[in-house]
Amino acid sequence: MSQTIAHLGPVGTYTEAAALICQAWLTQNDVSNQYQLKPYPSIALTLEAVARGEVPLAIVPVENSLQGGVTMTMDTLWRLDQLQIHAALVMPIQHALLSHATSLEQIKQVYSHPQALGQCPLWLAENLPQAELIPANSTTEGIQYLSNPTIAAISSQRAAQLYGETVVACPINDHQDNCTRFLLISREAAPGGCFTSLALSLKANQPGSLLQLLQAFADRGINLSRIESRPSKRSMGDYLFFLDMEGDTRDPLAQAALSDLKSNSEMLKVFGSYDLLPDEFVRSVL
Numbered sequence: 001m002s003q004t005i006a007h008l009g010p011v012g013t014y015t016e017a018a019a020l021i022c023q024a025w026l027t028q029n030d031v032s033n034q035y036q037l038k039p040y041p042s043i044a045l046t047l048e049a050v051a052r053g054e055v056p057l058a059i060v061p062v063e064n065s066l067q068g069g070v071t072m073t074m075d076t077l078w079r080l081d082q083l084q085i086h087a088a089l090v091m092p093i094q095h096a097l098l099s100h101a102t103s104l105e106q107i108k109q110v111y112s113h114p115q116a117l118g119q120c121p122l123w124l125a126e127n128l129p130q131a132e133l134i135p136a137n138s139t140t141e142g143i144q145y146l147s148n149p150t151i152a153a154i155s156s157q158r159a160a161q162l163y164g165e166t167v168v169a170c171p172i173n174d175h176q177d178n179c180t181r182f183l184l185i186s187r188e189a190a191p192g193g194c195f196t197s198l199a200l201s202l203k204a205n206q207p208g209s210l211l212q213l214l215q216a217f218a219d220r221g222i223n224l225s226r227i228e229s230r231p232s233k234r235s236m237g238d239y240l241f242f243l244d245m246e247g248d249t250r251d252p253l254a255q256a257a258l259s260d261l262k263s264n265s266e267m268l269k270v271f272g273s274y275d276l277l278p279d280e281f282v283r284s285v286l
Contacts, residue, residue: 002033002034002035002036003026003033003034003035003036003056003057004035004036004037004038004055004056004057005019005022005023005026005035005036005037005038005055005057005058005059005184006037006038006039006040006046006049006050006055006057006058006059007019007037007038007039007040007046007058007059007060008039008040008041008042008043008046008060008061008137008138009039009040009041009138009140010039010138010140010141011039011140011162012139012140012143012155012156012158012159012162012163013039013138013139013140013156013159014061014091014093014139014156014180015059015060015061015138015182016037016039017091017156017158017286018059018061018089018091018180018182019037019059020037020285021089021091021277021281021282021285021286022035022057022059022087022089022182022184022277023035023036023037024281024285025087025089025277025281026057035057038055041137041138042072042137043060043061043070043072043073043076044072044076046058046059046060047060047073047076047077047080047083047185048076048080050083050185050186050187051080051081051082051083051187053187056186056187057086057184057185057186058184058185058186059182059183059184059185060073060182060183060185061073061115061180061181061182061183062074062088062181062182062183063180063181063226064093064115064119064178064179064180064181065175065177065178065179065180066118066119066173066174066175066178067115067118067119068228069228069230069242070115071230073183074199074228074230074242075230077185077199077269077271078199078230078240078269082187083185083186083187083271084185084186084187084188084189084190084271084272085183085184085185085190085197085271085272085274086184086185086186086188086190086272086274087183087184087190087193087274087275087276087277088181088182088183088184088195088274088275088276088277089181089182089184089276089277089282090179090180090181090182090276090279090282091179091180091181091182091282091286092177092178092179092283092286093119093173093178093179093180094156094157094170094171094173094176094178095112095116095119095120095139095154095155095156095170095171095172095173095178096154096155096156096157096159096160096167096168096169096170096171096172097110097152097153097154097167097168097169097170097172098143098146098152098153098154098155098159098160098165098166098167098168099146099149099151099152099153099166099168100146100147100148100149100166101149101150101152101168102149104127104128104168105130106149106150107128107130107131107150107151107152108130108131108132108150108151109131109132109133109134109145109150109151109152110124110128110131110132110133110134110142110151110152110153110154111134111136111141111142111145111151111152111153111154112133112135112136112139112142112153112154112155113135113136113137113138113139113141114135115180116139116154116155117133117135117154119173119174119175119178120154120172120173120174121174122174123172123173123174124172127169127172128152131152136153139153139154139155139156139159140153140155140159140163141153142154142155143155143159143163143165146165152168153165154172157170183197189272189273190272190273190274190275192248192249192250192273192274193248193273193274193275194246194247194248194273194274194275194276195225195244195245195246195247195273195274195275195276196244196245196247196248196249196254196270196271196272196273196274197242197243197244197245197270197271197272197274198242198243198245198258198261198268198269198270198271199240199241199242199243199268199269199271200213200240200241200243200261200265200266200267200268200269201232201238201239201240201241201265201266201267202239202241202265202266203264203265203266205237205238210241212264213241213260213261213264213265214227216256216257216258216260216261216264217245217257219257220253220254220256220257221253222245222246222247222253222254222257223245223246223247224243224244224245224246225244225245225246226242226243226244227241227242227243227244228241228242229241229242230242245257247273248273249270249272249273250273258270
């Protein structure tokens with residue numbers, strides 16, 4: 001049977017590379033199914049396709065080691081119902097500058113996804129101070145403009161190979177240990193795992209509200225590996241909180257903590273417990 005994995009396109013994006021890793025992992029663990037990839041023009045559309053039942057799976061970036069949370073992913077996960085995290089993976093990211101320019105001084109515009117632009121600011125300031133930075137929907141969108149030698153794109157070496165483009169410099173990310181965490185999303189909960197992701201809104205914006213919620217984990221010795229806020233979009237100063245806890249929702253202590261959270265929060269969404277794909281497997285596919 002054929003199954004589809006949605007991802008941010010077009011072909012050559014880092015998210016497509018993550019989708020290929022998930023494809024290999026799923027095929028290894030389920031030989032009865034064949035997994036094919038389907039690109040979508042935005043992160044939101046990939047998640048909406050899963051929520052509508054159009055595709056069973058989607059891979060989306062959620063956090064970068066340099067730029068932090070991917071806001072489009074978090075906002076869409078909160079907006080849509082019934083989405084669950086099936087698995088996660090951490091992928092190393094090395095950005096390349098693609099261009100037909102004969103010198104860096106010739107480049108006047110640089111296209112890429114805002115996350116990629118935000119991961120290379122020092123390199124860009126030092127080497128391309130004259131260039132205008134133009135946000136794009138993906139790291140491959142700007143490749144279509146490269147016939148003009150005054151234009152460059154920040155993308156991957158794999159994208160350069162796929163599109164037959166020239167790599168001017170690589171890697172150009174400011175920190176060499178740059179990596180991104182991706183989530184494999186479905187409508188069905190994973191059977192469990194070492195990590196649990198959730199999001200919540202507070203009943204009231206008053207002193208101690210967030211502390212009271214976090215105390216539910218501290219009292220039970222449950223570690224939180226991530227906490228990040230996002231505007232609720234209802235009013236200034238009103239926030240949602242996204243948390244990753246180390247533990248499985250099937251554990252009695254985790255269940256007790258989540259019960260406290262549900263009682264003391266306005267809304268709680270638990271995206272499920274899941275495991276990280278092994279780093280050695282991720283690197284073997286890249």
